[in-house]
Amino acid sequence: MRFAAPAAALSLCLAMTASMSLAGSEAGPDPRAAALIAQGQASLAAGEPQAATDAFEAALAVDPGYTPIFIDLAEAARQQGLQGKAIRYYREALERDPGNFAAISGEGAALVEKGALEKAKRNLAKLQSLCGDECPETVALQSTIARGAPARLAVESKGDGAASN
DSSP, X not given: OTTHHHHHHHHHHHHHHHHHHHHHHTSOOOHXXXXXXXXXXXXXXXXXXHHHHHHHXXXXXXXXXXXXXHHHHXXXXXXXXXXXXXXXXXXXXXXXXXXXXXXHHHHXXXXXXXXXXXXXXXXXXHHHHHHOTTSHHHHHHHHHHHHOSOHHHHHHHHHHHHHTO
16 A cells, blocks of 8 residues: 555556657658658659659658658569568557558558559458548558559569460
């Protein structure tokens, strides 16, 4: 009984500290990182994925706790045709923020580009359960899955099947 009041006060203090640190992680990135992210997004829009990757990696070095940088890095990797690397970045974002719709959708799109349609459909089902059928990320992934694997993958898999006969 003697320790009940101090224990309650300590619990309250720890709860406030934890909620403050969570609230801080939702804030925007460090201003220096924000400038680098903007630079990277401009490079990505200009079709310069390597310059974008360099800027995003610099932003990550400045602010390693800002999860959206991983999604930007994944988009740059996808533009370079590095779907495996993009998937790894999306998964890092999902490890930090499991409900990140952009990461779930982006990972699904990269899986389609890699030819893993069944895995992409699992991402779609997850998105549908989390945010519904009208969610922009769900709609984007649905259309990517509907388009199917890139033509080069379809030709490669046809060639592999014909060679084995």
